[in-house]
Amino acid sequence: MSVVIDHRPQKGPAEPARLRRDPAPSRLKYRLDRIWLTPLYRRAVRVGIPAFLIAMTAGLWLADEERRARLTEGVTGIVDRVQSRDEFQVRMMTVEGASPVVDKALRAMLPVDLPASSFDIDLTALRLQVMQLDAIESIDLRIKPGGILAATVVERQPALLWRHARGIEILDATGNRVASVTSREVRADLPLIAGEGADLATAEALDLLDAAGPILPRLRGLVRRGERRWDLVLDHGQRILLPESGAVTALEAAIALDRAQDMLGRDLTLVDLRKPSRPVVRLGVDARNTIRAARGLPLLAPDGTIIEDDKAGG
């Protein structure tokens, strides 16, 4: 253990700390203190000046075009590097519950070629885009671990054919378009409806078709009239005019009549049930001619005009 001996000249006994003679702050210090205690000034110094300095430094640094470009380049580079990592890659797409046509359309709609980064696939936008396909009722899109873009599709079920001025379309039970067809024969299994606004009343049309059980083989289709009521068109040019409300009840009444009296087997062209309390029928030309012949009246031509007697005409 060594002892260090200080041989330097002694400083003498420690002087007592000099007493400050005047503890009063100078006038300048007093004023500065008071300014410092002013809230506005204090806030300006503590927040305003640092914020201004930071903003100014950043602004000056960014004023140079090249630096700005380098900065954006660097930032996009980092973003790209993170997004193109293997963990975020989507390699394949699976589609469940879709027909081959829809499957193909769905794959075509994907905005990027697989494999792609999952950041490049905007699922919400893709879903909205896919929902514009009429054949699809709902779709559940998700990216599963392992880089799989899984789409679960529920397709619309065709229920009706709707013939209108621009062609024939397949409708589902709620009246949404499923697809267009070129002719009736493509889907001969589906019942046919026609007329403007028929797609808006598909529920009623399906009810009517259910109710028309016994005469279903004779049914040609349903025609929407004036966007408010249905006509039931049968073969042999027969028609049943149904009321606006209570159409199913009226149809059941007509079927009951048919069962009891074989109404539709007779020569009728029209059964008017628009007023359910007062059904009206229009007879066919043959029936009317039979009646007219019995009464000795001139006969009617198929177009309804009266055939003039040759003798009378001279």
Added chain:
Amino acid sequence: MAELYQTQRAMRNIRRAALQRGVIGILDIGTSKIACLVLKFDGTGTFRETDGVGPMAGQANFRVIGSATTKSRGVRHGEIETMAETERAIRTVVASAQKHAGVRVDHVIACLAGGRPSSYGLAGEVVLQSGKVGEHDVASVLAACEVPDFGRGREVLHAQPVNFAVDNRSGLADPRDHVGNRLTCDMHVLTVDGDVLGNLAQCIRRCDLELAGIASAAYASARASLVEDEQELGAACIDLGGGGTSVSIFIKKHMIFSDFVRIGGDLVTQDIAQGLRVPLQAAERLKTLNGGVEATGRDDREMIEVGVETGDWEADRRTVSRADIIGVMRPRVEEILENARQVLDASGFDYMPSQQIVLTGGGSEIPGLDGLAARILGPNIRCARPLRIDGLAHHMTGPGFSSAVGLALFAAHPQDEWWDFEMPAEAYPARSLRRAYRWFRNNW
């Protein structure tokens, strides 16, 4: 008088503005110490029930957020003598109180002990035109008080209406809406030397502070140390300060008399310094730690080192007995009390219904003073500490701070003074728009 009215009204407006800002400073410039309190007003009284301080005396709507005290300089007998020195002392104390509070103080309320205060009781009388006392009748009766000649250079510090009487019904605190034919009032006016007041205002102005009010130290310490019953029933408050002793007499919650005796505790210190041949600091220390006025046999044996650092070993190691100190102090304290007695005699305190005397101020902390004072002043003696106010540090709750605390109460709830009432319409210059406005307001 009109000029005084305007200046006092301006101070009241400054006080109101300060209360709106919520911060006001209290500056008690005494002869031995200067105290500064920073008060924060919240207006609604949310500073409540924090440490057992209830809504005492209506002082619950403020709290002390900063306080500082420093040795006073340049003040003698409660008057500023060396303005520059006092200004520095004010700067010191205000700066440290501000630092403690963390807010800037712009408005201060100060008190003045010296300035040779003199009290006047004025009486005024008006005939009630409408047979009922209205707001403007009160103002006109105050204006109708006969003002004696105060002397040259005297300024009015307080002018408080003490008593109102309608016809022969006297003792009304608030005469408004009383029915009668004649309204008389008694007003207590306290005047001080205008130059002393001006010096104080100048010192405060040089510290960049605005004066929001000024009160007599006697009045302030009485408001802090007299309890409410004593103020109501009548009591004298004797503030034994360093540079002088102020006396004030209260009855019915109003000050009716105030005076100032120009000998105080500093003289006691000076006596000890001379008698025991010690420096003033040592004398002050001996007085505060070992002082007393009643000597007992034990005090002869209790030897005290004088504790000075002059470098002369023989002188420094001297010891004095406590009885010596008491023997020096007692005659001077007796003299101070005798002088206070003379002031009380001159004021007619003997004819007051209550003879309660309350001692406060730093001098009232001398042990055994109450026994001595009871012999000289009268039997009902109480040594009082000031009212407790919220947030005041414990070392500032002693009797020496009663005028500072009283100023805080004065800042929160000033008593009505003459200038709080509207000037009667006649006092405005003729053809003035305000005069017409007042006339319309009073007559419709």
